[in-house]
Amino acid sequence: MKPNPAGSSPEACKAVGQTSQHKTQATPVQAPRQKFLVTGGGGYLGFSLGSSLAKSGSSVILLDLRRPQWELSPGTEFIQADVRDEEALLRAFEGVDCVFHVASHGMSGAEKLQKEQIESVNVRGTKLVIDVCVRRQVPRLVYTSTVNVAFGGKPIEQGDEDSVPYFPLEKHMDHYSRTKAIADQLILMANGTPLPGGGTLRTCVLRPPGIYGPEEQRHLPRVASHIKKRLFMFRFGDRRTQMNWVHVRNLVQAHVLAAEALTAAKGYVASGQAYYINDGESVNLFEWMAPLFEKLGYSQPWIQVPTSWVYLTAAVMEQLHLALRPICSVPPLLTRSEVSGLVAVTHTFQIAKARAQLGYAPDKFSFADAVERYVQSTSARARGSTARTLLRLLLRLLLLLGLLALGLHLLGLRPAVV
Numbered sequence: 071m072k073p074n075p076a077g078s079s080p081e082a083c084k085a086v087g088q089t090s091q092h093k094t095q096a097t098p099v100q101a102p103r104q105k106f107l108v109t110g111g112g113g114y115l116g117f118s119l120g121s122s123l124a125k126s127g128s129s130v131i132l133l134d135l136r137r138p139q140w141e142l143s144p145g146t147e148f149i150q151a152d153v154r155d156e157e158a159l160l161r162a163f164e165g166v167d168c169v170f171h172v173a174s175h176g177m178s179g180a181e182k183l184q185k186e187q188i189e190s191v192n193v194r195g196t197k198l199v200i201d202v203c204v205r206r207q208v209p210r211l212v213y214t215s216t217v218n219v220a221f222g223g224k225p226i227e228q229g230d231e232d233s234v235p236y237f238p239l240e241k242h243m244d245h246y247s248r249t250k251a252i253a254d255q256l257i258l259m260a261n262g263t264p265l266p267g268g269g270t271l272r273t274c275v276l277r278p279p280g281i282y283g284p285e286e287q288r289h290l291p292r293v294a295s296h297i298k299k300r301l302f303m304f305r306f307g308d309r310r311t312q313m314n315w316v317h318v319r320n321l322v323q324a325h326v327l328a329a330e331a332l333t334a335a336k337g338y339v340a341s342g343q344a345y346y347i348n349d350g351e352s353v354n355l356f357e358w359m360a361p362l363f364e365k366l367g368y369s370q371p372w373i374q375v376p377t378s379w380v381y382l383t384a385a386v387m388e389q390l391h392l393a394l395r396p397i398c399s400v401p402p403l404l405t406r407s408e409v410s411g412l413v414a415v416t417h418t419f420q421i422a423k424a425r426a427q428l429g430y431a432p433d434k435f436s437f438a439d440a441v442e443r444y445v446q447s448t449s450a451r452a453r454g455s456t457a458r459t460l461l462r463l464l465l466r467l468l469l470l471l472g473l474l475a476l477g478l479h480l481l482g483l484r485p486a487v488v
């Protein structure tokens with residue numbers, strides 16, 4: 071088990087701390103301890119969010135198919151369950167004040183091509199989460215969506231929640247984006263559903279771009295391994311192409327604020343609303359990734375190739391992956407939607423609405439710091455494995471010498487040195 075990566079984030083805790091302080095000022099009687107449930111709480115964002123909430127004194131359930139790889143913070147409980155398992159959700163949602171629905175499937179790499187699994191987790195799972203929130207009288211539900219609900223490969227510059235519509239569902243290049251867009255709409259449509267026994271379900275959605283931060287597991291290790299295999303010698307796309315990123319601590323801050331903005335104390339301002347959330351900066355992917363090449367000791371991609379070539383190669387790799395899947399796993403280097411989504415087309419979004427309505431104020435972080443942490447942890451692992459290899463060699467040598475000495479002893483011979 072690794073120590074908790076981002077849950078101890080001073081920024082994330084600050085966001086929680088600030089808001090609870092505000093609550094104390096508004097109500098002199100101490101508010102009852104809140105109970106939160108985070109689906110996908112074993113993953114990077116879910117775990118960071120849960121840990122941050124627990125540090126502010128709330129009780130937190132992390133619900134996920136897989137165990138988190140980090141140590142649980144005091145105040146958090148882990149439930150191993152599937153968001154498609156009705157019985158498990160009914161048990162877990164009992165007495166919960168707010169659900170953060172973070173779990174999802176099919177975001178990147180080979181996962182992106184598992185259509186049925188993506189559909190059932192992202193759509194059926196979301197429907198069930200909404201349904202169980204209602205049946206268990208959970209009054210608040212915050213959904214972690216994605217910018218992909220609006221971005222489908224056509225340029226978007228400084229888009230906002232009102233001017234950029236959902237990308238047509240049938241035109242999405244990948245099933246992940248399509249199913250996230252369906253889930254995003256289902257969540258917003260559920261806003262205002264009456265709860266049995268009184269009260270109303272309030273919902274909102276947050277739409278982040280790519281997430282980065284210390285110990286991020288999805289993008290950084292994958293790109294680093296491609297760089298080490300020298301698969302990133304080529305650069306493509308226009309140098310002016312821009313996109314946003316969000317540091318995990320800023321995204322945690324936004325989730326905490328969104329949950330608060332679904333309460334009466336905040337006038338239910340986020341009720342039925344969508345928010346784009348990012349660091350408030352637009353960057354070119356290859357320039358942004360420069361510290362990764364630098365710290366890994368590799369030169370920047372210098373051979374410029376047409377995007378159409380890369381797109382075609384991605385299409386061939388996807389087909390190869392699908393054709394060979396019954397025999398062996400050949401993960402595609404990049405999928406077509408990653409080619410256009412990540413690199414080739416500008417897609418940037420404003421965060422003015424989140425700033426104004428939620429009080430979201432992103433802190434400044436650098437990708438280079440996340441890379442530094444990654445390089446340190448991988449070189450520590452590499453040092454550990456070199457030490458283990460040496461130890462194994464030494465033990466084998468000692469065993470061999472022992473056997474030799476025993477053989478000589480049995481033959482009645484004595485080594486000359488003894």
Ligand SMILES: NC(=O)c1ccc[n+]([C@@H]2O[C@H](COP(=O)([O-])OP(=O)(O)OC[C@H]3O[C@@H](n4cnc5c(N)ncnc54)[C@H](O)[C@@H]3O)[C@@H](O)[C@H]2O)c1
Nearest residue numbers: 110112113114115134135152153172173174216279280281
């Ligand atoms: N990582 C990014 O760059 C990015 C970008 C935009 C949006 N998002 C959204 O943010 C959220 C969190 O992303 P992350 O980077 O932390 O991903 P992650 O893969 O680390 O976490 C997702 C978690 O969901 C869990 N999960 C999947 N299927 C499940 C099921 N059936 N039941 C219960 N748990 C299940 C997984 O086990 C995993 O732990 C997702 O909703 C994703 O769509 C992520």
